[in-house]
Amino acid sequence: MAQSLTDTNPVMASDASHVLSVDAMGGDKGPATVVAGLSKFLNKNPDSRAMLHGPQDTLEALVQKHKIADRVTICAADDVVNMTDKPSQALRHGKATSMWSAIEAVRDRKAAVCISCGNTGALMAMSMLRLRKAEGVNRPAIACLWPSRNPAGFNVMLDAGADIRADQDDLLTYALMGASYARNGLQIARPRVGLLNVGTEEHKGRAELKVAHEIIGEAAEAGEYDYVGFVEGGDLPSDKVDVIVTDGFTGNVALKTGEGTATLISELLRESLMKTPLSILGALFARGSLKRLRKRIDPRRVNGGVFLGLNQTVIKSHGSADATGVAAALHLAYQLAQSGFSDKLAARVASAASLAQDTPQEAGSDKPGTKTG
Amino acid sequence: MAQSLTDTNPVMASDASHVLSVDAMGGDKGPATVVAGLSKFLNKNPDSRAMLHGPQDTLEALVQKHKIADRVTICAADDVVNMTDKPSQALRHGKATSMWSAIEAVRDRKAAVCISCGNTGALMAMSMLRLRKAEGVNRPAIACLWPSRNPAGFNVMLDAGADIRADQDDLLTYALMGASYARNGLQIARPRVGLLNVGTEEHKGRAELKVAHEIIGEAAEAGEYDYVGFVEGGDLPSDKVDVIVTDGFTGNVALKTGEGTATLISELLRESLMKTPLSILGALFARGSLKRLRKRIDPRRVNGGVFLGLNQTVIKSHGSADATGVAAALHLAYQLAQSGFSDKLAARVASAASLAQDTPQEAGSDKPGTKTG
Structure with a gap:
């Protein structure tokens, strides 16, 4: 370098x-x-x-x-x-x-x-x-961490809102970049990648999603990830997938919907516990547990949208982040910096994307449905 | 009839x-x-x-x-x-x-x-x-109820997944149908309608959303609703809007993301409270409050996706609904039946949609930006 x-x-x-x-x-x-x-x-x-x-x-x-x-x-x-x-x-x-x-x-x-x-x-x-965009990248993406049932405690979702559109090739690039981020940011050697759709059946969803489904599957070996196929909104916090790929419009709505739902439930829980003397006493006894839960789902801990697909790495912290939130974004940044993530990602996208671009012409020529896009 | x-x-x-x-x-x-x-x-x-x-x-x-x-x-x-x-x-x-x-x-x-x-x-x-589709409806929609901070306890969101696409005219129809549903299903005389986007600024989002933003605003008077403009995923459970309009792909992902997030938090709360003897005791004391909260956010209570835009009303209950969930869907169905909803909705869409189709040509001719679609 x-x-x-x-x-x-x-x-x-x-x-x-x-x-x-x-x-x-x-x-x-x-x-x-x-x-x-x-x-x-x-x-x-x-x-x-x-x-x-x-x-x-x-x-x-x-x-x-x-x-x-x-x-x-x-x-x-x-x-x-x-x-x-x-x-x-x-x-x-x-x-x-x-x-x-x-x-x-x-x-x-x-x-x-x-x-x-x-x-x-x-x-x-x-x-x-x-x-500048890295070689082989058409649309950069913002990757966010999503609290989940996985051992790492988080899943990766991208694009969280860098662009309002993504075609099949962009979605493939997101899969490669998201897998690389999960390896370097969450230490998952072989991440499981899923494509967000309105159902897990192969016949569902928009045309570009069906093509993306094919090419992301075909690039799994070269990209060193496992492709689990279509996933749904309910799978975002699940342990059946590590990286969820979607366009930036859908991803941004999903992210804000998840945050809004979590906030509503936290507020209702607090109000509910403050309603009767008995439950106030109960909340007092359970304070340690409730605090641990709040920490587990605290959006400040997952602060930091990572811009992927540029020649260097940029992290967007929440505008409303407090000192704890800013420190979390800096920790994430430092971890990626230490792992040499920017250069690894660029190499991954450049090599695997060019590989995948050839794949449909060779392997896909005898498969109906791969040419719809 | x-x-x-x-x-x-x-x-x-x-x-x-x-x-x-x-x-x-x-x-x-x-x-x-x-x-x-x-x-x-x-x-x-x-x-x-x-x-x-x-x-x-x-x-x-x-x-x-x-x-x-x-x-x-x-x-x-x-x-x-x-x-x-x-x-x-x-x-x-x-x-x-x-x-x-x-x-x-x-x-x-x-x-x-x-x-x-x-x-x-x-x-x-x-x-x-x-x-058959009602007059003036191109794409029927599924409307779902979303637990919210509003006095009624719910917001209406559509389309929750009837179709994976919606153009600007479909989104206008959804606004009219959603407002009619909120009037008859939730007794809100003049519902506030919002259009789901990735930001509330006017310049954000896809081209068809910018056009929909114009025509939904123009049809507000005829449709007897207030248009609050663009809303974000975080506003779905909020009290700033009653009816949230979006395409069926985005709506379905948002719905399942919200459900998935609520389920994860409930599970983590239960696990967290069962971890120490003190918090088990606390949970026991707070049992009544926790039960009320669970009831408030219970997906069974909001069971029932209403198909809008057909000549009669059909309600889809959750496939996994138990007896309580089935009864909730039947209560909703009965309320709509009693209000004569199907005929009111058909009349609303037929008259207001034809009115709105004329509007852009008259009022929009001197406004830049209304012709992008």
């Missing part, structure tokens, strides 16, 4: 795989929360370092307060991308923003992964412009 | 709006469960009657056992549509099935609403063939 590191400051002197590039601005709770999360993360990972992007004076004060100045390089950027900015606006007028600066640092190989709590659309648009 | 009632049996002698047509077969738990649910329902609704379709001897024994023989007419049908049958198979070979017989009874106006626990695809295909 070509690196343009210089020795002018403590961050750049170290190996870039230990360095995270953090956009301090754009989250709902402001830079104080991001720096508090960064401090939590740095304290747990003694070899890690960070580049922090935003207004110099504000960040300097925060970094001093948390006593992490020796492990953080502040990169001054005075502008901020707002949550309401359109991606096109952000691209045209965004060069002086903290988000742009944070992406530039991974583009220049000074840091391994970029993390931002800001505007998702703008972050994806800037990342595509500056980092 | 033209009715072909004769006086040959107790059911047909009464007004058909008091009569439900019940398919006893096709559910996972067999006819005993359906008849048990029917018995529960009849006991709570003294004026109601039923036509029960399936094998004569089996049903006679069950009806005798539950002492409801005087209020039930058994319609002999020896064949059954299986859960694995393709809709096309069921249409070709289904004339002797209990499902077909149950649909015929509403077609002949002997009963007001048809209820089946059987194969959804086959039920929709047979219903379309025998009951």
Whole structure:
């Protein structure tokens, strides 16, 4: 890997795989929360370092307060991308923003992964412009973690909303990228991949899904995953699959539906337990168990949508993330950075996608149904 | 309403709006469960009657056992549509099935609403063939109830999976039908309608959604609903909207994702509470509250997908429904039957849809963006 590191400051002197590039601005709770999360993360990972992007004076004060100045390089950027900015606006007028600066640092190989709590659309648009799509990728995707019954505690779902469309070839790319992410992010040697549909029978669903079903199955060997076929919405938290592939429209609706349902039930549970003196006493006795459950399904623990299909890795943290949530996104980023994920993913997609593109012409020519798309 | 009632049996002698047509077969738990649910329902609704379709001897024994023989007419049908049958198979070979017989009874106006626990695809295909689409409807939809924060306790979502596609005109029809269902099924005089998308900003989403956004807004006055614009997956259980409109692919994934998430959380809660002696004691104290919560989010209480857009109403009960679930679907059916829902809906769609078809040409000609579809 070509690196343009210089020795002018403590961050750049170290190996870039230990360095995270953090956009301090754009989250709902402001830079104080991001720096508090960064401090939590740095304290747990003694070899890690960070580049922090935003207004110099504000960040300097925060970094001093948390006593992490020796492990953080502040990169001054005075502008901020707002949550309401359109991606096109952000691209045209965004060069002086903290988000742009944070992406530039991974583009220049000074840091391994970029993390931002800001505007998702703008972050994806800037990342595509500056980092470029990896070879063989038409549509990048956002992969999210979904609390599940699996031993790892999570499943991977993609696309969670990078693009509102995906054709059969995009879905194949998502399968390859999702499997690679599950290997490097969740340590699952041979992930099981499923394709989201409205039923598990082969005759169901849209035409592009039937073609995707064929080609994802055919690429399983080369992609080193097991293909379990169609799965349904109810399988997202299940232990019969590790990686769930879908288009970004469906994936985004599913993600927000799952979060909304979990929030409703938590609120109803709390209200229900506070209703009678006896149940308040009961809740008190069960407090430890309820707390463990809340932790298990806490959306802050699964914070971090990973942009897949670019030449470097970018992670989008929830806009409303608190310090715990920011720290979770940074932990995930660091784990991917340490595993050399960006380069592994690029190699995987480039080789397996070109392999799979040949497959239907050879093996599929005698199969009716593979040519419908 | 033209009715072909004769006086040959107790059911047909009464007004058909008091009569439900019940398919006893096709559910996972067999006819005993359906008849048990029917018995529960009849006991709570003294004026109601039923036509029960399936094998004569089996049903006679069950009806005798539950002492409801005087209020039930058994319609002999020896064949059954299986859960694995393709809709096309069921249409070709289904004339002797209990499902077909149950649909015929509403077609002949002997009963007001048809209820089946059987194969959804086959039920929709047979219903379309025998009951025909209502005037102005291109794609019928399945509407489901979603536990929510609203005073009624539920929101309406459609399409839950009748069709895997919907264009802008279908989405407008869904808005009109969903509003009519909310008025008659949930007693909401002026329902608030939202269109499901990946964000609430006007520039987001697929082209057909942007057009649907315009025409659903324009038809609000004629359709007697308030249009709240785009909503997200997280709004499905919220109190900011009563009716959520989407295509059947997205709707089906959202529905199953919500159910899967609720099931996972319930299971984790139970496991968590059983882990320590103290929390077992706590759960015991809180038993009443936990039971109320379970009832509030119990999928059996929201049992019943209503087929909208046909000339009569058909309700699909969960295949795995128990007697409580079957009774819930029958209660819903009876409420819609009593309100004269089928005819009201047909009139609504026919008049408002033709009105809305004219609107874009008149009012939209000076608005950029209304012509993208």
